[in-house]
Amino acid sequence: MRLIPIHALRPGMVLGKRIYNSDGLVLLAEGVELTTGLIRRLGTLELGYVYIEDAVTEDIVVPELLTEETRLQAIRSIRTSFKNLESQASLKGSFLHLGKTFSGMMESIMDEISGHDECMVLLTDMNTNDYNLYRHSLNVCLYSTVLGVSYGYNREELRVLGLGALLHDIGKTRISQKLLQHPGRLSEDEFREIQKHTEIGFKILKDEPNIPLLSAHCALSHHERLDGSGYPRALKGPDIHEYAKWIAITDSYDAMTTQRVYKPALLPHEAVEVMYAGSGTLYEQQFLAMFRDRVAIYPPGITVKLHTGESGVVSKIHAHVPHRPVVRVLTDGDGTPLSAPYELDLSETLAIMIAGIGQSTIDQT
Incomplete structure (x- = not known):
């Protein structure tokens, strides 16, 4: 199969990979022959690229970091837990389901990623029709865990890093969704409101059973930058934990390579180029170099x-x-x-x- 931009689709082409909505449900299945009407419909979904089948690339396989079953189950569990937090009136009390739900999820993710002989950061969202917090959380977890395996972390270290990545944006469940999806430039007050998600996330996680305190600190510190330009505490390089430095990279990469209401997705090589402009100032140079060496900047089929x-x-x-x-x-x-x-x-x-x-x-x- 091959990856092509939406504008290049023609009637008679056959979809190579399923297209999902924000809840993980299938909008169009692989093997569907595209008609003028379906192509028009795909054009309204704000997709950048889709995979299609054709005679000369039919044997090209696009690998997946997770099985479809594990991915869908993870997204649904994240969605349920985050929705519960959105509807909860206050942050007082305990969220006992968080530790149980996400610790079990991390075990499955680590098992599947560790089972790959040559694990890489593979683009995950080309065939989904919009950005959402649930998929973003899972993607950042997958990318961070892949990098952690390459870096040599043991299983417990991977678990702590992975949970921190999976829950890094949990504070956004307490921020107005209208504000999070705002299509234009944010005012200073609006940006300060969004910045609160780091401290809110830490408050949610810091006392939870089965959620390591260091994972909670990942939620607090993933927007800190080496030169002190980040938030919420304007920490500089030596004061930022290395797990938060990894998540800073994977969080930025996933945001850049995912279609948004207000901006088109970048291709992997474009995102890596943008991120390298911040090497040594925004992102840890050593970590960014390892990320570059593990990311599939030219995805199979492109x-x-x-x-x-x-x-x-x-x-x-x-x-x-x-x-x-x-x-x-x-x-x-x-x-x-x-x-x-x-x-x-x-x-x-x-x-x-x-x-x-x-x-x-x-x-x-």
Whole structure:
């Protein structure tokens, strides 16, 4: 399958991956043949890209960090718990369900991620139709846990980091959803109101059974930045716990690569480039370098243009060099489709570079 922008869809194309709504329910199943009406409908969902099947890329598989069952169960559990918090009148008392619900969830997530031979940060939200707090929380947890595995944390350390990532934005359950989804520029008062979610999240989590205090501190500190420009306490590098530094990176990345009401999603390589502008000032340089080395900046199925003028589709990613994938070359330097596409491993052919992201002719025969 291949990943293409919504505007490139044509009647007769076949959907390669399911499209979900904010509750994890399927809006369109894989294998559906797209009609003019369905394409028009997809255009209203604010999707940036979708996966479609075609003859020359039918064997390209897009890996998943979690099984579909685990992902849907996690999103539904997060949604239920967060909705309960939204409806609760005050923060007084205990939230006993939080520790039980999320500790069990983290065990399942760690088991599945640890089961991958070559675990990478894989884009998760290309086939969902909007941003929401539940998916964002799960994505940040997945990305942070992958990085924690690569960094060498033991299982208990992964559990604490993962819970901190999973619950980092729990304070937003007490912030007006209208304000959180505000499409324009926020006033100073509105921004200060949103900033309160870090301290609110800490208050919710700090005394909860089965929620480590350090996980609660991740909710408090994930918007702190090395140069002291973050909030709520304007901490500087040495005073920010390393777990919060990881979550600062994964939180920013997921926000950038997810479609929002007020801005389009960036592709992975674009988001990494933006984040690197803050290396050493906003984000820990060592952690950001490891993140770059673990993120699939060219997702399987995406069309790339080579500096030779040829173009093709990423067919495989190397975990050790994700920026040098295997490309299935489909057109020559003049843009003419090849009668015999071939695989080009950029990790072995170092003289050839990816010049950009593009779209080659799709063969529907």
